[in-house]
Amino acid sequence: MIAPDSFTGALLAAEGLKDGAVMLNGPTGCKFHHGALCEALYPRSGSLDPLRSSDRFYFGQHRVPCTYLEDEDYVSGTARKLDEAIPVILSKGHSMITVINSPGAALIGDDLKRIVQRSHPNIPVAIMETCAFSQSLGQGFQDCLIEMLDAVPLLPAERMPTINLVGVSIMDHGWDGGTRQLKRLLSLCGIRVGAVLSAGSTVKELSTAKSATLSVVLDPEMGSRVANHLRTTTGAVRISPGQPIGFKGTSRWVKEICDALGKDSSPALDVIRREEKRCAFQLARHSSLTGLPKGVTFSIRARSSIVLGLLEFLHGYLGMVPVCVDCIDGGSEEVRAYLQRNGLAEAVDTVMFEQPCHIMFGDGNDICMSSSTLGVPGIEISPPYRGVARIRDVSLWGEEGAVDLLDAIVRNLGDRW
């Protein structure tokens, strides 16, 4: 599967806003997949009834309206269609619009800012004339997010200082439930999350993000430049405690944030410890019968920061053994160092689906493939997912994420062992 690039990253950043909208200046060929993807990852409508999205520029989808560029537009420019489309999008009551050029439109060189201003928008408008070509998902995501941050006004600081979670996208597994859990843990320590950049936050929260005191980067590939931008423009301190995956990973994550803010982390750590103890008891019973999950082999495909968090949990904590590790963003030093340190370096050279293993961690395509080619069960940790809907908002984050993972591992291995 060819990985998404900077163009998709930009669309995801803008579509991650709760009350924002994307205006894609491009063909329907670029729209349909992204419209479906965004609605699947961040559903905003209870119905897929195309009659409800029959407005021009929407083409039966609620998300990612587009100017349906065609051959003539590449010659004559896109201004005419944008002039017609922008008022339609503005009339929908969004709090912000992000206009994004498709790869083809980026080559034409239309002055989007000037064209958009002609419609006299009374809400912030961010503009991405080019998302760069074939660059990383994170680059497009962050470029667009920075444009969006620059486009919104700075709201006065609120009474209680807040922090931002940075580098979170709607592509993160169970981002909605996951961020809810993290907010809960932090609130136990008296810390309030102001904005999640950019998944589920409102335009107002985007504005207040500029008065937050701390930027917590969950995934450097998706957030470090945004955090640096905030540091430069607002002075918010940046920390990168990694992904809050597993009991230890989540504890460390909470503690690092509390330490940075001079807060007491023990209320959250107590909660995590209690859950960890309960799981350890169950694991001990399971292990005394089967010896599991220690020694269970697994393959994993995900972004580096997720891979690192899961390696620490699955290998370091549960004693499982990675046989194939594929970082879809090219891999990080930390992942390589972890594998090297633990004598597992060959796992990165192994070809996925050729090396037998007991369990697969990946996206829906990986799980279908491992199940059909190797007969190996799998656990979905990223989109695209199998099936059209997921009811339980399972995430990898927090102590509940750790419990969900354990549950899935034990159940998947259960009878097959």
Added chain:
Amino acid sequence: MRLAVYGKGGIGKSTVCANLSVSLAIGGSKVLQIGCDPKHDSTRMVLRSAQTTVLDQLRARTGVPNLGDMITTGFAGVDCVEAGGPEPGVGCAGRGILATFEALKAAGLTLEDYDVVIYDVLGDVVCGGFAVPLRREHADAVLLVTSGEYMSIYAANNILRGVRSFDKDGPRVLGIVLNARGMEGEDQRVERFASSVGLPIVARIPRSELILQAESQGRTVLEHAPGSVLAETFRGLASFLTSSPELHLALPLSDGELELQVLGRSAQARPVEKKDEQCSQVRKRAELPFYSQSVNSHSILFGCALAGAVSATVQIKDAMTLVHGPRSCGYIVGGNLSSAGRRAFESRGKKLKGLLFPGLAISDMDDGQMVFGGTNELEKKARELLDGGPKALFLLTTCASGIIGEDLTRMISSLSQDHPKIPIVPVPTDGNITGDYMQGIINACVAVRDLIDPKETAIEGKVNIVGEKSIASNSADNMLTVSGMLSRLGQEVHCRYLFDTDVERVRTFKRGSICLPAFDDHYCWVLRELLGNEMGMRFLDKAFPFGLSDTKEWLGELGRTLDREAEAKELSDELEVDYWQRAEKLRPYLEGRKLMMLTLNQEADWVVETAKDLGMEVMLYASMNSVDYVRPFHPRAELRGVVRTFGYSPEDREKDIRGLAPDLVLSTYAPQDLPTSCHYEVLTLCPDVGHLSGISKAGRWASLMKAPLREGWRDAL
């Protein structure tokens, strides 16, 4: 001041810019000159030598160059930047200007650090890239350079058109610099033009040997002959610019006015405008042998030809498809395929490696390749793939590679020489420039036809299937149904065009004694033309059947065509018995129930037939198409009076549900927030083939009748 100096190529605007920059700098201004002509000789006279261009630097390295690498300081302290351009005939020069401005911005160029910024811009090309300096954030004044030659004045007028489209909110044109060629009546001609467009001539540069002498030494006139009259002219222009001169509106002439007022002749005599080689090489929807319906009717394009073509070429399992474009295009088309693969796996347990992980690769065109062209990188990628020994290689283009006019011919011939046994087949797509998703599928079918060996002949007992929909999740099951029926008639499927097949089956396509179309649609009609009329293949008239009567008709026709009438009749009777046995079991639950159908551009006779056979009453059959209606709709005779085809709105739907009071509404999507007086069920877009199309769905309708009208969870919405 930020000044954009525009003029036709070769008219001397670089001379004007360089001398102006130096005059201003000598006068005490901090000056930056940015050359935006792909010829990249704007700053040569200021620097006394050619400058490494920004695009050269972008080409040479991976990251953004720093400012120090892009800016060189020349005579009198003038800072110089040269954008550069791709080799003529490749890449996109306009994109090069955009890339230069992006690189300068990324490297942190602050225009406020300069008193004067001068952009030296080619004026014959008016694509968006060359118009970037015109943007308000770059230039606050525009100066036109022209001679008395018609094409030069014509270009100046065109530039005014460009400026006008930017400047709804105020004047920005300073005036005209007459850079004389020494033609007879030149001054008068430019004066006529200037007065027609309401602009002053702010400087007159006479034709002078001094300019040639200075340039031959790589210097400006200001440096070479500072005491000359010519140097004084440039100094005069510089002091005019620093005197807060008046700005004027851009008021271009129409072509007719230009001819008449400037040349004193009628518009018909206008010289043919030379098409610019460097700019947009966008093709109109291609002159293709076969069109999709959207392309044919010039209606909105749904999806892109690239995605359609890929969905067809990846069906040839032992071939590779290489897409020339940015990674996003590969992700989008691969994402479409894999979602179909996951659906098939989930709903039917089908292993579809070809959809989940298709033989698809992308050339990953980056920003540099958009400027300089990317065929070298494409060739490298193609060679890597060819080393893996595919049975064929398909090459497809995207919007981006199409817009910059990438030409793959030379590369293909070189690859073919090195790999003579592997067919390398270009499929013209150019993203959506050649058309929509369906056009892409058609283009792929046309291109793949070249692999068919015309010398092969039909073999008894083999048939081909054509026109299946590769993204329908029930295609595999439908195939099982069809091949089951075919085997009863002593037939086996040879090649599916283009679905789940391989190069050898395509090559020997003509071994199939007849082609069976999967649908009665435009795509299959095109295939009839392409493979039937043009290649002499026989086609069955009827498409795959849906529902009992359709299946009986299909078997009858197939039996007659293959001379297997007895077997066809026997099978037909068996299916009919099976159908009625199933229908009788369902009838008690559905008889007398009222049905309303809301479809999306589709015929659903198979539903109507089943409903009728189960004793249901069809109250309304409406097409909810909000866009372009794909094919004419022929309702069954008994439905006349209850059919609505055009403009059916959500309001109509609600009113009809209340007024007609159906028991069951079948709809392409199950609507929300509608009256709870009836049951709602999803009507599949691609029904199952065979006599059970409707009956297999009716089992669920019967179950629905036993369920509450409204489920409890809806109260929580």
